[in-house]
Amino acid sequence: MFPGATTDRDPASYVVVGAPLDATTTFQPGTRFGPDRVRRFAETYDDYDHETGSRFSALAVHDGGDVHPWDDVKAYLDHLAAELRSVVLNDAVPLLLGGEHTVTYAGVDAVDPDTLVVVDAHLDLREAYDGNPWNHACVTRRALEDLDIDRAVIVGARTGSEAEWDRAAAGDVEVVDPEAAREWLASLDPRRFADGSTYLSVDVDGLDPGFAPGTGTMEPFGLAPRTVRDLVRRIAPHAAGFDVVEVNDRDDGQAAAVAGKLLREFVFHHADAAAADDV
Incomplete structure (x- = not known):
């Protein structure tokens, strides 16, 4: 159970x-763990959050356990x-706790957002990888073209094939490279995400591997x-779903610790904004 997720379903x-x-992990497997x-690595975190003045255990979080996969990836994603x-x-x-980044497809499918915001080192805009359109290197492309989201914002991307960069030049994709991310956040108008629903996905390889080496494709x-963290805090109030993967x-x-912390940051700031709206 995720620590503090003690509420009934x-x-x-x-x-x-x-x-x-x-x-479909292409370099170092292990996302099954x-x-x-x-x-496990979220167990040491204090229940209380000073930034929002709230307790995680008081925010009605439930841990539904794992949905275990099988060898038919598309059938698993549908399930x-x-x-x-x-x-x-x-x-x-x-x-959603991944698992490889392919699981984001299921989260987007369930939430049906207008916008997908992704933290990722990779563009994940391939039509297929080694002939497989359900490879984790294709997940943002699948969300754009199969699930009809309006746009994808990819923050932290610093690598991709030539074809992926060509796809990223289309009007429904925005890429924010690591050097520009802090300035992008500082100038971000929250109303940009307030008119429609947003899904937020964090691939831990978007962080520098010096901070999160436990991931498949550093x-x-x-x-x-x-x-x-600041991106999660900014987007969370406008998001209808969240995942941290890879x-x-x-x-x-290290990677698990930062992933658990980011999930908590999402909940704290989503709940804080919801409470302010109810006042």
Whole structure:
């Protein structure tokens, strides 16, 4: 169980769902261990959050356990989307723990947002990778073209094929490179995301691997944890779903620790904004 996620399912405002998919990781496998590892390394965090003045255990979070995968990736994603859709239909926010980044497709399918905001080192805009359109390197392309989201904002991207960069030049994609991320955040008008729903996905390889080495495809020159934290805080009030993905077991817990912290930051700031709206 994710620490502090002690609320029963029916009254929950947030539901944690693990998706330990590890089918298409292209370099270092191990994302099957991601959900449990994130839960484990979140155990040391204090319940109280000074920034928002709230306690995680008081924010109606439920841990629904893991949805275990099988070898048919597309069938699994459809099943996972159905599980997450039941969370949405119960007026709760799904919090997805990956697993490889492919699981984001299920989260977007369930939430049906207008905008996908992704923290990622990679563009993930391939039509297929090694002939497989359901590879984790294709997830943002699948969301744009199969799920009909209006646009994708990819923050932290610093690598991609030539064809991916060509696709990124289209009007429905915005790429914010790591050097520009802090300025982008500082100038961001929150109303840009307030008119429609948003889904927020954090691939931990978007961070510099010096901070989060436990991930499958490390890419140097990435984002600092504080930048990603501030992005989560800024986007959370306008998001209808969240995931953190690509954590594996190849480090001493750094990637899992930051992933668990980011999930908590999302909940604290989403709930704080919701409470302010109710006043």
